[in-house]
Amino acid sequence: MRRWLALLVAATTSLVLIALLVPLGLLVRALAESSAVTQATAxxxxxxxxxxxxxxxxxxxxxxxxxxxxxxxxxxxxxxxxVVGSPAPRSPAVELAARGQSLTAQTASGLEVLVAVQGLPGGTAVVRAFLGEEDLRQGVREVWLGMLVLGLALIAVGILVADRLALALTRPMTGLARVSHRLAAGDLTARATPGGPVEVQDVGLALNHLAGRISDLLAEERETAADISHRLRTPLTGLRLEAESLADPEEAVRLGSRVDALERAVSSVITDVRRRSQENASCDAAAVVAERVRFWSVLAEDQGRPMELDLPRGPLTAGVSAAELSACVDALLGNVFAHTPEGASFAVRLAPAPGGVRLEVADSGPGFPGGGEAGDPLERGRSGAGSTGLGLDIARRTAEASGGSLLLDTSPGGGAMVVVVLGAP
Structure with a gap:
């Protein structure tokens, strides 16, 4: 746009200068001729x-x-x-002036200024002053050159002013385009700085409002999905336990498969929301873990499960959102209640780690298939023991999204231990 505006101003200025300077140049030449003729006549x-x-x-x-x-x-x-003075031929104009008429005549090489002197004894004398082309154009070239330089300078100034004005218009538009690209890439913190003309400022304010609205909608979506997952996991765990306690094996398998399908649907909602929310986030991991453990402690008390909670005294910041960390803790505690017998104890520990936070969830159950090695349990849908593997997949994705990792180990009591290392914000 800057180039086109500069070309437009250059073309417009050139046309105006041509319309002004060409007649002015002709006038300068006519004035130079008139001045030379007047001087020669004198x-x-x-x-x-x-x-x-x-x-x-x-x-x-x-x-x-x-x-x-x-x-x-x-x-x-x-x-x-x-003939007296400079030698010159007696032209027809001189013959005409000898009849008593002063005049100016154009010749092939210049201009003759003829003055008739009457009243002499022998007749009429004629005084001839000759002006060549250089005399008639004296000073014209210098004036024309000055006008040309002035015209070029005016065009350059016009282009410079147009470029500054175009820059004042295109710079905020470029900023708006940059912000829109950042928003499209998932950076919902990007905001435009309104500038330039009023219309461009209105566009910037509208873009900022749109970005804020998108952030609000995504936050509402995350909160809704997290709330739904919190509300459903405890009933799902209870329903799974009820299904496993049925006396009819076929009915237990059938009802268990329905519970698995419902659990996959809930986990899929959580995963989709996390995939759509890629902006940088952080939360107080100690507060989130404490709140989720309190939520599950009601079910633990009903099943007679001893519970150990080890949290740091102060806040501990992790590079994940509160909704993501809540979903991760729910998935890990849901696995404890789903795959360990009633009365089996479990422990939740949270501590600082180099470059982040370390979360441990350990139980006294039968442990992972294959001795607790990090193999099939981490593969989505292939964890064994009748599990879908979605819980560990949610925990792994949460850890990797923050720049951390997920480790599987054996707890001191011989059960399973999941270690989630979360990166710092």
């Missing part, structure tokens, strides 16, 4: 004043002095054919 008249009073020698001396001082050839045609 010189010829000054010589003509000496024609009747001086002899031929004195007249010749006067003509030579005037010619030398002015640079114009001065010639006096006396009656009887005598």
């Amino acid at each position: 010189e010829a008249q000054s010589v003509a004043a000496s024609v009747g009073t001086a002899d031929a020698d004195g007249l010749a001396l006067t003509a030579e002095r005037t010619s030398a001082s002015s640079g114009h050839d001065i010639t006096v045609f006396l009656p009887g054919g005598t």
Whole structure:
């Protein structure tokens, strides 16, 4: 846009200058010719004043002095054919002036200024002042060159001013485009700084409002999905336990498969929300873990499960959102209640780690298949023991999204231990 505006201003300025300077240049040339003719007429008249009073020698001396001082050839045609001063042919214009008429005549090489001197004894004398092309154009080229330089300078100034104005318009528009690209890439913290014309400022304010609205909608979506997952996991765990306690094996398998399908649907909602929310987030991991453990402690008390909670005294910041960390803790505690017998104890520990936070969830159950090695349990849908593997997949994705990792180990009591290392914000 800057280039097009500069070209437009250059073209417009050029047309205006051409329309102004061409007539002005012609006027300058006409004025130069008129000034030269006026000067030559005055010189010829000054010589003509000496024609009747001086002899031929004195007249010749006067003509030579005037010619030398002015640079114009001065010639006096006396009656009887005598020529005094600069040699010159007797042209038809001179013959016409000899009849008593002063005039100016154009020749092939210049301009003749003829002054008739009447009342002489022998007839009429004619004083001729000759102006060449250089005399008629004296000073015109310099003026034209100055006008050309002035025109080019005006065009350059116009282009510079247009470029500054275009920059004042395109810079905020470029900023808006940059902010929109950042928003499209998932950086919902990007905001435009309104600037430029009022219309561009309105666009910037509208873009900021849109970005804020998008952030609010995504936050509401995350909170809704997290709330739904919190509300459903405890009933799902209870329903799974009820299904496993049925006396009819076929009915237990059938109902268990339905519970698995519902758990996959809930986990899929959580995963989709986390995938759509990629902006940088952080939370107080100690507060989030404490709140989720309190939530699950009701079910633990009903099943007679001893519970151990080890949290730091102060806040501990992790590079994940509170909703993501809540979903991770719910998934890990849900696995404890789903895959360990009633009465099996579990422990939740949270501590600082180099570059982040370390979360441990350990139980006294049967442990992972294969001795607790990090193999199939981390593969989505292939964890074994009748599990879908979605819980560990949610925990792994949460850890990796923060720049951390997920480790599987054996607890001191022989059960399973999941270690989630969360990166710092």
